[in-house]
Amino acid sequence: MDGSRPTxxxxxxxxxxxxxxxxxxxxxxxxxxxxxxxxxxxxxxxSLAPLVDDTSLLVANLETVLAVRPADPFGGGKxxxxxxxxxxxxxxxxxxxxxxxxxxxxxxxxxxxAPLLGTIAHLEAAGIVPIGAGAHEAAAARPLSPAxxxxxxxxxxxxxxxxxxxxxxxxxxxxxxxGVNALSHGAHTSVSDxxxxxxxxxPGSVIIVYPHWSGPxxxxxxxxxxxxxxxxxxxxxxxxxxGHGAHRMQEIISGPQGTTVFSLGNFVxxxxxxxxxxxxxxxxxxxxxxxxxxxxxxTADLRLYPIVSDNLATHFRPRPxxxxxxxxxxxxxxxxxxxxxxxxxxxxxxxxxxxxxTRPISPRLGTRSR
Numbered sequence: 149m150d151g152s153r154p155t156x157x158x159x160x161x162x163x164x165x166x167x168x169x170x171x172x173x174x175x176x177x178x179x180x181x182x183x184x185x186x187x188x189x190x191x192x193x194x195s196l197a198p199l200v201d202d203t204s205l206l207v208a209n210l211e212t213v214l215a216v217r218p219a220d221p222f223g224g225g226k227x228x229x230x231x232x233x234x235x236x237x238x239x240x241x242x243x244x245x246x247x248x249x250x251x252x253x254x255x256x257x258x259x260x261x262a263p264l265l266g267t268i269a270h271l272e273a274a275g276i277v278p279i280g281a282g283a284h285e286a287a288a289a290r291p292l293s294p295a296x297x298x299x300x301x302x303x304x305x306x307x308x309x310x311x312x313x314x315x316x317x318x319x320x321x322x323x324x325x326x327g328v329n330a331l332s333h334g335a336h337t338s339v340s341d342x343x344x345x346x347x348x349x350x351p352g353s354v355i356i357v358y359p360h361w362s363g364p365x366x367x368x369x370x371x372x373x374x375x376x377x378x379x380x381x382x383x384x385x386x387x388x389x390x391g392h393g394a395h396r397m398q399e400i401i402s403g404p405q406g407t408t409v410f411s412l413g414n415f416v417x418x419x420x421x422x423x424x425x426x427x428x429x430x431x432x433x434x435x436x437x438x439x440x441x442x443x444x445x446x447t448a449d450l451r452l453y454p455i456v457s458d459n460l461a462t463h464f465r466p467r468p469x470x471x472x473x474x475x476x477x478x479x480x481x482x483x484x485x486x487x488x489x490x491x492x493x494x495x496x497x498x499x500x501x502x503x504x505x506t507r508p509i510s511p512r513l514g515t516r517s518r
Contacts, residue, residue: 154440154449155204155296159358159412161392161432163249164212165189165240166418167232181418181464189236193244193416195467199434199453199499203245205294207303208415209360209392210249210278211256214238214267218259226317229258230419234270241276248292250305252280252328253360253393257319261326280305280358281321281328288321288329289342298441300353302346304386306331306339308361308374308393331359332377340380347385354439354446354513355388357381362393362411367426369484370398370410382406387510388450390435395421396428396457397477399484400503402491407450407509409435414457416466423458430458431469431477436502439513448513450505452492474501 170182184191200206214234220226241249249271257264264281271278282288292303306329313319314330321327332338343355359381363371370378374391381389382405389408391398398411413432414421423430434453439446454469454477456462469477478494481503492503508514 154438155298156202157301157437157439158200158203158206159356159390159435159437160200160206160208160415161412162211162253162395162414162417163208164210164230164255164417164419165192165232165237166230168212168230169419178420181459184464185418189240190243192418192464192466193240195465196416196434196455197244199436199455199468200244203436204296205247206245207248207250207292207358208241208246209253209358210241210251210271211253211360211417212237213255213258213263214270215259215263218263221260222317226258228255230255231259231263234267238270238274238276242274246276247294248277248279248303250280250358250360251278252288252305252307254307254310254313254319256281256328257317264326279303280307280360281326283321283326285321285323285327285329288327289339291342291346296354296439298354298439298446300350301356301439302350302353303356303358304339304343305329305358306360308332308359308363308377331361332380338380340377340384343381343386344384352446352512354448355386357386357389359389359391360393361391366393366395367422367428368394374410378408378410382408387448387513388437395432396423397431397433397454397481400452400481400492401485402505402507402509404511406511407505409433409452414466417457418459418464421457421459424460429477429480430456430461431473431480432457432466442514445514446512447515448509449515450509451497452503453500454503468500471501478503
């Protein structure tokens with residue numbers, strides 16, 4: 149990371165090129181998108197690329213398995229399995245500048261342990277750091293802790309505990325088996341415990357929790373369990389919680405302990421989606437956090453860039469919002485979160501429309517002087 153300017157950390161939500169979703173001879177309405185995937189995969193991301201350029205570190209939630217038509221160990225018992233061609237997907241991630249991905253989600257183990265480990269190998273060979281999953285529990289729980297000019301940064305990834313994913317699909321890593329890192333709720337350890345230990349050992353660090361959660365149903369607002377778990381993360385010492393998992397944006401909460409974006413939603417996630425079915429706003433978010441040491445303190449600017457992520461509305465070309473859509477995003481979040489008017493301002497900068505945090509995002513991070 150360049151020490152001559154602010155460290156610009158960008159986090160995006162659910163990401164998959166959608167080989168499994170688009171390769172559907174029985175769905176002629178997807179034929180054009182699949183043709184583009186085969187011949188012009190960059191067309192799916194080109195409108196969003198300006199939102200994630202000029203970045204010190206770009207982190208995505210890679211919600212797929214990198215494999216070629218892997219065998220299904222569950223005999224069709226698990227719905228919504230996903231896989232993507234490794235070479236094509238890695239090439240797009242590299243071109244975007246992705247430096248790390250979270251695999252702590254409900255698709256990383258869709259085809260069992262061996263494809264998960266193969267996915268990790270593909271990423272590492274490309275110089276992309278996987279977090280949130282691994283060959284055993286310790287590896288899956290290990291945070292992303294890149295060197296940064298302002299000091300130490302730790303990003304923790306985990307997937308919400310679901311009984312069926314533990315018992316039926318064996319998704320979660322253990323001391324002797326591969327899998328994903330569990331957030332809490334039945335796991336032997338929890339991310340909040342690890343955050344607390346990290347805060348005690350490294351009190352001046354920046355700590356971000358990057359959870360995959362949505363409760364039993366996607367395309368909804370944050371659940372009571374998510375809200376309770378978020379309070380644990382902030383009480384343990386997290387500065388910022390930026391989640392994903394609902395395939396749509398969710399509430400923003402800003403308070404004296406820290407700031408939470410419950411769901412960024414999708415980045416480029418090439419499934420048809422179900423926004424209309426659930427009457428969900430067709431929007432997601434891209435988060436940019438600029439960190440810099442000023443004097444003896446550490447400052448941070450947080451901007452959230454809304455995008456239109458309903459593939460049926462954009463014809464699989466997600467894009468930044470236009471002016472009227474930006475106002476709609478602001479109003480929807482204001483009504484739901486109750487904090488946007490005072491704590492996030494609707495602005496437009498060189499990248500487009502954004503919600504800009506107007507107060508410190510945590511008690512340890514001040515606002516940058518401009």
